[in-house]
Amino acid sequence: MRHAVFSSDLDPNGPTPLYLQVGHHISGLIGKDSRFMERLPSEAELCQMYGVSRITVRQALSYLAERDVVVRQHGRGTFVGALHRPGRQQTIHSFFEILAGKGLSPEMTLLDYRMRQPPEEVAKALSVTGDTLFIRRGYRSEEGPLGVTEVFYPGPLAELVTPELAARTTSASILQDVLKLRISHADISIGLSRASQDVAEWLKVDTGAPLMRIKRVTTCTGHGVCEYSRLLVTEGSADFRINADGEMLAEGMT
Template sequence: MRLAINKNLPIPIYYQIEEGIKALIEQRELKPGDLIPSERELCEAYGISRMTVRQAVNNLVNDGYLVRQQGRGTFVSKGKMEQRLKGVTSFSEDMRARGMEPGTKLLSFERIQGSKSICEKFSVPEGTMIFEVKRVRLADGIPMAYEISYLPATLLPGFTLEVAEGSIYQFVENVLMLEIGNAHQVLEASLARGVECEILGLESGAPVLLIQRQTYLADGVPLEVVRSVYPGDRYKFVIDMQRTVS
């Protein structure tokens, strides 16, 4: 990888590095999945400080051009997965609609006594038995999200570990013959920490999208509470809006 850097120009060096790497990506000299040189290698190659290189690389990661993989290095991004916030769909349905193969890595499957905060969301007494399911959601084998789902045990007879490894919504609709109605979803920006970094291959403090969804059956009965963490460099949500005048 060769960058045209001129220290005599009034343009900041970190910006020259950013624009140079962007140009190589856009010209397809750097392709999705390519490993770029390490910060140390770039410092030595161009005689610049590590802080300058890090600022450029951080900006490119935040903008979605590059992605860091813990313990492996920094790679050219394969592009962000786009999801339109329209209708209640499962992760598996979203991936298949994009021609990708959805997958699930089940981390844990437990029946627990629900905490006060969780049980309040299901309008049941504290201590009611709740399924807690922790999963990594995959698209063509790539980790796209870390999910923690809570579902009331009394509502889901026959819900097993094997079911949790697939699409829960398909089980609810096709096996239990329950109709899923609507969901309330909240999105916010956050930073990766702890187990999220390990599971999604992110550095501590990497930008992520935190999504909290509560799904209801058509009759209004709460079905699921789920907390999902999506890497900010792999996923984006698109909202179609129509102007309304009050």
């Protein structure tokens, strides 16, 4: 058997079932790893990659298929679901706008505002080596929490986004209405993530609970990548689709 390249990312003795760990890891690779773009590796290849049994791989794929992350086609293999393929749009809309457009009256709360070292993936996307401005906002309605957004800004823009501005203005509006930046394009992808302790407290779920993650990397004309953001919502709270122009839309809120 070939070396299990992802075995170190799993914790066989941890509280999360092994098949869920494999499923979450696969979701995180979709759209990023060249082996997980349109079509996933075969079950046998996944067994080798993760060093797990075929039963575990099948449970992981079934978990992802139930959530439309992947589509399993008998005799053909496993493919990335249509909603979870990377998409590109030329306009951006805030989560607040999406909620308001669905007839809700959302409230936005600034949960975190600070300079911090970004995760490796964020630093690479923003082409930075130092700290970035990190903003976390929580959204709720009368029924309860709806979601959390996390946004990273590179240094040159961080100085322009004050705590007061972050508390009252959405990220999409900051870029387009306040800073008057022109959006060249935004790449979006949809996958699964786990709730950190801070996010879990706002959403009233267990730490480590599975969340839907909508990631957006926004490029501004003359500035390069100017924003890295991710929307985190509980599974089943919203349905999203990408239209023919690559625009992300919310189909329903529960």
